[in-house]
Amino acid sequence: xxxxxxxxxxxxxxxxxxxxxxxxxxxxxxxxxxxxxxxxxxxxxxxxxxxxxxxxxxxxxxxxxxxxxxxxxxxxxxxxxxxxxxxxxxxxxxxxxxxxxxxxxxxxxxxxxxxxxxxxxxxxxxxxxxxxxxxxxxxxxxxxxxxxxxxxxxxxxxxxxxxxxxxxxxxxxxxxxxxxxxxxxxxxxxxxxxxxxxxxxxxxxxxxxxxxxxxxxxxxxxxxxxxxxxxxxxxxxxxxxxxxxxxxxxxx
Numbered sequence: 001x002x003x004x005x006x007x008x009x010x011x012x013x014x015x016x017x018x019x020x021x022x023x024x025x026x027x028x029x030x031x032x033x034x035x036x037x038x039x040x041x042x043x044x045x046x047x048x049x050x051x052x053x054x055x056x057x058x059x060x061x062x063x064x065x066x067x068x069x070x071x072x073x074x075x076x077x078x079x080x081x082x083x084x085x086x087x088x089x090x091x092x093x094x095x096x097x098x099x100x101x102x103x104x105x106x107x108x109x110x111x112x113x114x115x116x117x118x119x120x121x122x123x124x125x126x127x128x129x130x131x132x133x134x135x136x137x138x139x140x141x142x143x144x145x146x147x148x149x150x151x152x153x154x155x156x157x158x159x160x161x162x163x164x165x166x167x168x169x170x171x172x173x174x175x176x177x178x179x180x181x182x183x184x185x186x187x188x189x190x191x192x193x194x195x196x197x198x199x200x201x202x203x204x205x206x207x208x209x210x211x212x213x214x215x216x217x218x219x220x221x222x223x224x225x226x227x228x229x230x231x232x233x234x235x236x237x238x239x240x241x242x243x244x245x246x247x248x249x250x251x252x
Contacts, residue, residue: 006156006159009149009151009152009156010043010160012151013040013043013148013149013152014043014046014047014148016134016135016146016147016148017043017044017047017049017118017146017148018047018048018049020116020135020144020146021047021049021050021116022115022116025115026049026050026051026052027044027049027050027051027052027115027116027117027118027146028051028052028054028111028112028115028116028117028118028143029041029044029051029052029053029054029117029118030054030055030056030111030112030117030118030119030120031053031054031055031069031073031076031120032055032056032065032120032179032180033055033065033066033068033069033073033076033169033179034065034120034169034178034179034180035154035157035158035161035168035169035172035179036120036121036122036149036157037120038073038161038166038167038168039120039149039152039157039160039161039166040118040119040120040148040149041053041073042160042164042166043148043149044118044148051118052077053073053075053076053077054076054077054078054079054111054112055069055076055077055078055079056078056079056081056107056108056109056110056111057078057079057080057081057107058081058085058103058107058108058181059081059084059085059086059107060085060181060182060183060202061181061182062169062171062179062182062199063199064169064170064171065169065171065179068167068168068169068170072167079110079111081106081107081110083106085103085107085181085209086205086206086208086209086212088102088103088106088107089206089209089210089212089213090209090212090213090216093213093216093217093220093222094213095210095213095232095236096184096185097185097236098185098186098239101185101186103181107181108181112141112143113141113142113143114141114142114143115143115144116143116144116145116146117138117143117144117145117146118146118147118148119145119146119147120147120149121145121147121149121150122147122149122150122151122152122153122154122157123150123151124152124153124154132147132150133147133150134146134147134148134150134151135147174198175194176194176195177191178191182195182196182199182202183195183196183202183203183206185236185239188239189237189238189239192237192239193237196237203233206229206233206236207229207230207232207233208229209229210226210229210230210232210233210236211228211229211232212229213229213232214226214227214228214229214232
């Protein structure tokens with residue numbers, strides 16, 4: 001009997017994992033604990049491939065998400081950064097923005113150098129990811145990247161989670177669509193406001209880091225109209241991408 005379209009996607013994802021399994025070492029599995037991550041972890045189990053799972057701590061992760069991973073996926077190894085988000089902000093003399101996402105490269109995209117890496121990247125997530133392939137080469141990290149659910153929709157992921165009865169972080173049940181870094185500008189103004197209402201201590205930490213950032217800019221002789229961390233925070237959360245910010249020389 002012919003498989004339906006969704007079963008074909010599952011079969012194709014499993015086949016991708018089997019066909020690209022390295023001969024000399026396990027896969028390097030990149031997991032965030034989100035819905036896509038738990039889906040690829042189950043698919044790897046179904047494929048019978050050997051994987052070492054890693055999660056990069058960003059220091060602005062939702063606490064509930066980290067507890068979820070520790071409780072349900074004890075095999076996951078956590079990578080801790082040398083600098084946290086607050087130190088990165090001060091060292092870069094500017095907040096992370098949609099256009100300048102230095103935090104992603106440092107906090108989320110480390111690890112897997114020289115390995116065959118599994119990710120939960122999907123084309124439907126964004127315009128930037130729409131051109132991604134199921135098998136890719138990362139020349140900078142000298143790694144091969146396997147994206148087994150590259151052609152899945154969000155609906156496909158949730159259908160698979162329910163069909164397989166896979167544990168998932170209950171923050172999704174609170175209406176959160178993404179479980180990335182708290183305060184990520186990619187969430188938009190409304191998304192950021194919702195996150196800071198849910199985790200107000202992160203707002204306080206960002207304001208403190210922004211205050212230290214302003215102080216560092218003044219010491220370094222950089223043009224700075226901001227006077228307080230609160231002013232930076234208000235500008236940052238406004239998320240107005242269409243207007244240039246002359247202070248830091250970018251369009252955000």
